[in-house]
Amino acid sequence: MNTTDRALTVRCAPLRTLDPVPPTEPADIRLWYAPTASLRPLLAHLEGVLDDEERQRAARFRFAPDRERFIAGHGLLRHLLGRALGLPPHAVRMARGAHGKPFLPDGGPPFNLSDTKDALVVALGGDDALGVDIETVARRTDHALVADHYFTPEEVAYIRAGEGEAQRRFLTLWTRKEAVLKASGVGIMDDLHALRVLDGEQALRIRHAVFVREAAPAYHVSSFGVGPMHLIALATPRPHRRPLLHEARLALGPVD
Template sequence: MIDHVNELTDEAPRTGTPPEGAAVAVWSLATLRDSVAGRPVAEAGEILDAAEQERAARLRRPADRHRYVASHLGLRVLLGGYLGLAPHEVVLVRETCPCCGGPHGRPAVAGGGPVHFSLSHSGDVAYLAFSGVPVGIDVEETPSQEALADVLPLLHPAEIAELNALPEADRPAGLARVWCRKEACLKAQGTGLALGLVDPYVGSAATPAPVPGWTLRDLPAPPHYAAALAVRA
């Protein structure tokens, strides 16, 4: 279990050396803040690359656009700290998709740098993970009962049974645990949601179920959120 999550604020982050092997550094960011590490979110267009700027422009709600830009600014600030680069000098690419071979697999640093990373944002919070091996992180705001009804049938049969066995009021928080664990694994593997949500089985109990080839753990999270991390074993 990782007991400490670093907080990215308006101060310059002390990243230190890049994590090696299966060591992981986890950071959180409040995505509605006006500046990240002293850099105004409103002026981050000069730092993000063309693909990030295009993605941000497609978000119709200003608050969603702000959250996206803040989280990607935070990613670039932290990667730059680990790699000894200015945030705008970090070149991001996509690895080959393990499902279809297309160029939309895990995000990575161009040239196969020493840092693997993962980014997730939900609600007003972003989580970022950095490691020397493939890593996936996910944070999820507790869903509504309506979202629970939509997602529940898509899960592993055992997870469906576990969640249905909970008192109705506890099911949204249970789904948040399952969803973030599953997403963390799928991000680390690079498949995303292409193969659906049935596998891997991660369970809804207080401790995640074992996932072969990966170390899966829950992370400390703010109230009404759940977060999880998957690291290649």
């Protein structure tokens, strides 16, 4: 038997709209979402809670929008984790797995961060490793070229049948693939065409050595439209309830 070949089941729920609600409502998994511009007035504060390694990473970005997005996302993440752990944001200790996925070495809730050019999202909660991905529908992508390289023939046919919805269909599938890879801890995989993520259940065979070793037997993926411009996908190894969406600014409270 080929030890680098095994079964994987991926179950994808249809795309649904997700509107923000107050964070007082109970939830297993919460999605804290923000247009990057909404956090720009808080950048100095958010940078102040980063650790030295994060500040060094931020300084390496060549372009200001990329640097600001990094600071906003990681500063927000520290606030959310600090609140969950009962610690000041700057005191949260994180480490990275073999493939770069951050985790809490001292224990704590599962989490994942994703950003796109004009927005970011932090997924937090549940009992399993999770992966989240966000994209803007305004992203300039040659979806036909990318799909031919990274998507299955069935996915390519689905995208092309979308007529005016082709870009949105492409990004829905792309965020699902990214969310599954992030949930697995692999993060990046060349043969994305092996990972089919159409609506419904997919029984797959995976051969990528690292993914074979790290991935769970199954992933459950939900997809959401957030406002007119953004798509979010959430993946977990076991079924999850519908997450709640919150405005990230509410997690920061009053900031001097």
